[in-house]
Amino acid sequence: MTERLQNIARKIGGPLYSNRRLIEYYWQRTQRNKLAVLGLSFIAFLILLALIGPFFTLDPTLVNFEENNLPPVGFATEESVYNIYTDEFTTTEISGTWKHPLGTDSKGRDMLAMIISGARISLQVGLIATGIAITLGTIIGVLSAYLGGWADNILMRFTDVMMTFPFFLLLVLIVFIFGPSLALIVLVIGITGWTGTARLLRSEALSLRTRDFVTAAKALGASDGRVIFGHLIPNVASLIIVIATLSIPGVILAEAALSFIGLGDPTTTSWGIILNSGQQSLDTAWWIAVEPGIMLFLTVLAFNFLGDGLRDAFDPKSNI
Amino acid sequence: MGKSWLRDYIIKRLIYAVIIAWGIVTITFVLVRVGPSSPADKYLANMAASGQDVSQITTAIEARYGVDKPIFEQYADYMVNLFQWDWGWSFSTSMPVIDLIKTHWIYSFQLILLSSLFAAFLGILIGIYSAVKQYTKIDYTATFLSFIGISIPNFWLGVMLILLFSVKLGLFKAYYDTTLPLFSLENLKALVLPVITLGTGMLAGYVRYTRSAMLDNLRKGFVTTARAKGLPERTVIGKHAFRNAILPLFTIIMFDLGSIVFGGAYLTEIVFGIPGLGQISFNAIFADDYPVVVAVTLIGTFLILMINLITDVAYTYLDPRIRYD
Amino acid sequence: MGLETPSIPRAIFKVMNNTILGVSHLKTYFFTRRGVVKAVDGIDFELKRGECLCLVGESGCGKTVTALSILGLIDSPPGRIIDGEVRYNNLDLVKCSPTQLRRIRGKEIAIIFQDAQSALNPVFTIGDQIVEQIRLHLGMKYTEARDKAMTLLKEMGIPSVERAMSYYPHQLSGGMKQRAMIAMSLSCDPQVLIADEPTTAVDVTIKAQILDIFHELKAKRQMSLIFITHDLGVVAEIGDRAVVIYGGKVVEMAPVSKIIGNPKHPYTAGLIDCLPDISKTTDRLASIPGTTPNPIELPQGCPFHPRCHKAMEICSQQQPPEVRISEGHEVSCHLYQ
Numbered sequence: 001m002t003e004r005l006q007n008i009a010r011k012i013g014g015p016l017y018s019n020r021r022l023i024e025y026y027w028q029r030t031q032r033n034k035l036a037v038l039g040l041s042f043i044a045f046l047i048l049l050a051l052i053g054p055f056f057t058l059d060p061t062l063v064n065f066e067e068n069n070l071p072p073v074g075f076a077t078e079e080s081v082y083n084i085y086t087d088e089f090t091t092t093e094i095s096g097t098w099k100h101p102l103g104t105d106s107k108g109r110d111m112l113a114m115i116i117s118g119a120r121i122s123l124q125v126g127l128i129a130t131g132i133a134i135t136l137g138t139i140i141g142v143l144s145a146y147l148g149g150w151a152d153n154i155l156m157r158f159t160d161v162m163m164t165f166p167f168f169l170l171l172v173l174i175v176f177i178f179g180p181s182l183a184l185i186v187l188v189i190g191i192t193g194w195t196g197t198a199r200l201l202r203s204e205a206l207s208l209r210t211r212d213f214v215t216a217a218k219a220l221g222a223s224d225g226r227v228i229f230g231h232l233i234p235n236v237a238s239l240i241i242v243i244a245t246l247s248i249p250g251v252i253l254a255e256a257a258l259s260f261i262g263l264g265d266p267t268t269t270s271w272g273i274i275l276n277s278g279q280q281s282l283d284t285a286w287w288i289a290v291e292p293g294i295m296l297f298l299t300v301l302a303f304n305f306l307g308d309g310l311r312d313a314f315d316p317k318s319n320i
Numbered sequence: 321m322g323k324s325w326l327r328d329y330i331i332k333r334l335i336y337a338v339i340i341a342w343g344i345v346t347i348t349f350v351l352v353r354v355g356p357s358s359p360a361d362k363y364l365a366n367m368a369a370s371g372q373d374v375s376q377i378t379t380a381i382e383a384r385y386g387v388d389k390p391i392f393e394q395y396a397d398y399m400v401n402l403f404q405w406d407w408g409w410s411f412s413t414s415m416p417v418i419d420l421i422k423t424h425w426i427y428s429f430q431l432i433l434l435s436s437l438f439a440a441f442l443g444i445l446i447g448i449y450s451a452v453k454q455y456t457k458i459d460y461t462a463t464f465l466s467f468i469g470i471s472i473p474n475f476w477l478g479v480m481l482i483l484l485f486s487v488k489l490g491l492f493k494a495y496y497d498t499t500l501p502l503f504s505l506e507n508l509k510a511l512v513l514p515v516i517t518l519g520t521g522m523l524a525g526y527v528r529y530t531r532s533a534m535l536d537n538l539r540k541g542f543v544t545t546a547r548a549k550g551l552p553e554r555t556v557i558g559k560h561a562f563r564n565a566i567l568p569l570f571t572i573i574m575f576d577l578g579s580i581v582f583g584g585a586y587l588t589e590i591v592f593g594i595p596g597l598g599q600i601s602f603n604a605i606f607a608d609d610y611p612v613v614v615a616v617t618l619i620g621t622f623l624i625l626m627i628n629l630i631t632d633v634a635y636t637y638l639d640p641r642i643r644y645d
Numbered sequence: 646m647g648l649e650t651p652s653i654p655r656a657i658f659k660v661m662n663n664t665i666l667g668v669s670h671l672k673t674y675f676f677t678r679r680g681v682v683k684a685v686d687g688i689d690f691e692l693k694r695g696e697c698l699c700l701v702g703e704s705g706c707g708k709t710v711t712a713l714s715i716l717g718l719i720d721s722p723p724g725r726i727i728d729g730e731v732r733y734n735n736l737d738l739v740k741c742s743p744t745q746l747r748r749i750r751g752k753e754i755a756i757i758f759q760d761a762q763s764a765l766n767p768v769f770t771i772g773d774q775i776v777e778q779i780r781l782h783l784g785m786k787y788t789e790a791r792d793k794a795m796t797l798l799k800e801m802g803i804p805s806v807e808r809a810m811s812y813y814p815h816q817l818s819g820g821m822k823q824r825a826m827i828a829m830s831l832s833c834d835p836q837v838l839i840a841d842e843p844t845t846a847v848d849v850t851i852k853a854q855i856l857d858i859f860h861e862l863k864a865k866r867q868m869s870l871i872f873i874t875h876d877l878g879v880v881a882e883i884g885d886r887a888v889v890i891y892g893g894k895v896v897e898m899a900p901v902s903k904i905i906g907n908p909k910h911p912y913t914a915g916l917i918d919c920l921p922d923i924s925k926t927t928d929r930l931a932s933i934p935g936t937t938p939n940p941i942e943l944p945q946g947c948p949f950h951p952r953c954h955k956a957m958e959i960c961s962q963q964q965p966p967e968v969r970i971s972e973g974h975e976v977s978c979h980l981y982q
Binding site for chain 3: 542545548551552553560563638641
């Protein structure tokens with residue numbers, strides 16, 4: 001019986017934030033998807049790591065050439081040292097120590113500390129840039145659908161142009177011209193990344209616009225702003241959540257790719273930057289490239305799992 | 321059934337494409353020119369380093385490249401030249417931009433072509449199989465692996481492939497060898513790692529799209545009709561269901577093709593040192609060589625616009641129900 | 646318009662064996678997340694040569710699933726034929742190999758679906774879809790098959806056949822699509838034709854025209870027909886015998902005259918009461934109270950008892966046995982024990 005009620009509630013599509021029962025229902029459906037739960041757990045772990053991790057680790061910027069290129073715990077490498085007095089190479093085996101559980105980089109910085117600091121950056125970039133992009137996309141998409149006519153036409157043509165622009169090249173160009181700072185990177189990704197959201201929300205809002213509760217709100221004299229923010233946007237909330245979750249990995253990857261090709265903010269230790277330095281020492285210290293990549297991969301995977309699970313939960317078609 | 325409306329549509333779209341391309345060239349041009357450094361700066365730095373008198377040379381160089389004029393004039397010159405098929409002069413490589421592009425496009429093309437073929441062929445095959453075997457172990461495995469495929473950052477995958485196959489196993493070279501003849505087995509071998517790097521994400525995407533498009537169609541009435549006609553299962557799935565699944569799939573594959581030109585392909589070229597358009601535009605950005613940057617952006621944009629147009633036109637043949645007016 | 650007469654004299658078969666298709670104890674269940682749907686739960690009937698057998702019942706009673714089960718067209722998963730047999734020419738279609746089944750589908754037993762709109766493939770032309778089937782079973786060359794397809798379309802009353810062949814389904818009207826569908830199913834001269842509510846998705850005037858086609862099929866081809874419908878009016882017009890199905894079970898089986906004139910099962914009687922009678926002016930149409938049972942939790946005993954105004958205590962406890970009222974008239978009801 002309750003399931004039936006929930007089904008009805010879902011069909012009516014009440015605003016998500018004001019409907020506890022609906023949220024609980026979606027939560028239950030999401031929980032059914034084990035991979036989504038796994039993804040969510042990893043994201044929660046990552047957030048915790050980024051928030052409190054830095055208090056327990058070494059300083060990620062601390063350079064120490066005495067202990068550079070140390071392998072992670074449980075691994076060992078060989079290092080050839082040239083002895084100027086005897087004029088010969090001596091090979092020593094170096095094993096990882098618990099002082100640096102994930103090893104150190106070529107400057108002797110602690111990998112664990114750098115990875116955790118990188119998590120902070122990736123999450124910041126992912127959340128803020130997605131936030132900007134989704135906000136812009138929602139406003140443009142819903143406005144376009146609500147206003148219709150020439151306004152809709154102009155906004156959608158503009159979206160088309162933005163979609164045609166070689167996005168990554170633009171990113172590289174702007175960051176190169178104005179200098180690599182994290183704030184700029186986040187801003188550019190956010191400002192250019194709204195097009196998909198706008199398109200999707202426009203079509204969703206178009207179908208909502210003719211629904212009875214919108215007509216009723218207008219008939220009762222609600223202002224345009226009230227209809228848009230009070231009725232249309234709350235009703236596309238579930239879609240926004242899904243799009244946001246599925247956009248975050250792309251944004252994180254864009255920042256990482258940018259850093260990887262040498263345009264990262266040099267004052268940070270983002271995963272992409274670590275990867276960049278790791279690529280240069282693949283033959284001496286493989287872990288420098290491997291570790292941040294694994295974290296990047298797992299983070300993206302976690303968001304994809306969660307996003308997919310959320311979409312299944314929100315999508316009535318998957319109810320069969 | 322004539323398609324006379326299609327010609328008008330194509331013309332309309334071509335005009336539209338030219339306008340958008342012009343807009344994007346303008347934006348890029350402005351972006352490049354408002355940059356804090358002038359192309360002459362790099363030369364001057366080099367000159368100064370070799371102990372020459374900078375002040376005399378400055379004006380000479382700036383006049384040579386036309387960068388002493390006001391930006392609007394430069395822009396007008398550039399556009400006029402562009403219409404005369406003069407794409408400008410590349411400062412950093414000392415050759416006409418058009419020649420630079422002529423020598424380098426093939427490297428991007430072969431990479432993108434091979435990766436797309438590899439990804440589309442395998443992806444569609446696995447996707448169909450996965451859909452037909454929905455809710456079996458094979459399907460779950462394919463779905464799980466496709467998740468991993470779409471989540472793995474391709475530049476990292478490239479680095480890992482180099483680490484494993486070049487550094488550790490020594491099976492492949494870490495860097496692309498540009499001296500190889502294009503149509504040779506060695507060249508193909510050199511492209512194995514880059515193609516896997518670029519293709520894996522696409523492959524995984526295609527598995528997911530194909531699976532979902534096939535699932536949408538496998539339970540349709542016409543599939544039951546096809547079975548009721550006595551057709552073998554191969555025909556039912558490969559012809560009747562797949563022919564309908566192609567419709568959404570085709571759009572996605574073409575869209576992907578447009579977006580990888582400056583996404584994945586760009587990064588893959590950099591990781592493996594393939595001297596394609598991505599690599600030269602990347603180098604050009606760092607060298608302040610703006611004619612190359614603008615030209616490559618223009619080519620990329622035009623390519624995307626053309627792919628979109630081709631997609632829409634081809635779609636009218638794939639789906640007889642579609643009409644654009 | 647002259648339909649071809651089949652080359653094999655049917656009379657010889659009639660002497661040998663009068664039954665062309667026999668369905669017995671057929672059980673088709675769907676295994677869903679919510680439970681087991683017993684869509685068809687032990688159905689028996691026989692189709693005689695040259696007769697038109699109507700399967701009658703409300704939507705969801707299992708008529709269509711029965712038809713699909715005969716040809717092994719149930720989507721699996723979730724559906725599965727768990728018991729019973731479908732006899733055709735000494736062959737059990739439930740147990741025979743997929744290859745054997747494929748040779749029968751479309752060639753020996755053809756099926757017409759309710760909604761031609763979704764049953765025709767939207768991306769192939771009508772001509773290609775018919776030609777495909779002809780070439781598959783009759784091994785004809787393309788031009789030969791094309792000629793045959795055009796002849797068939799002409800017989801179905803489709804104007805300007807030449808052009809119609811190159812049309813895609815969306816370019817044809819609903820009635821024309823249904824005709825093309827019928828032409829396709831007849832393309833290999835099947836022995837048995839199953840028509841699944843062929844008149845439901847079209848409007849009234851077209852319905853009459855489609856029914857005319859079936860009349861002609863009966864008259865000229867002596868086609869053995871299984872006609873599935875919920876419309877007793879159609880049954881009266883076209884049927885020889887009728888099988889009334891409720892909750893996946895046969896409740897009554899009789900020649901059409903007896904079903905209409907002397908229904909025994911309260912459900913059949915109810916269905917007939919629901920038929921509008923234009924000669925009487927009443928305020929409202931009669932209806933059977935209640936709704937079709939949830940196929941996951943079919944009621945104990947007789948599946949109809951919760952809606953039956955003649956229900957007795959025993960009805961909710963025991964499955965009613967099959968009772969023979971007269972020659973060829975059987976009913977499953979506790980009233981007639």
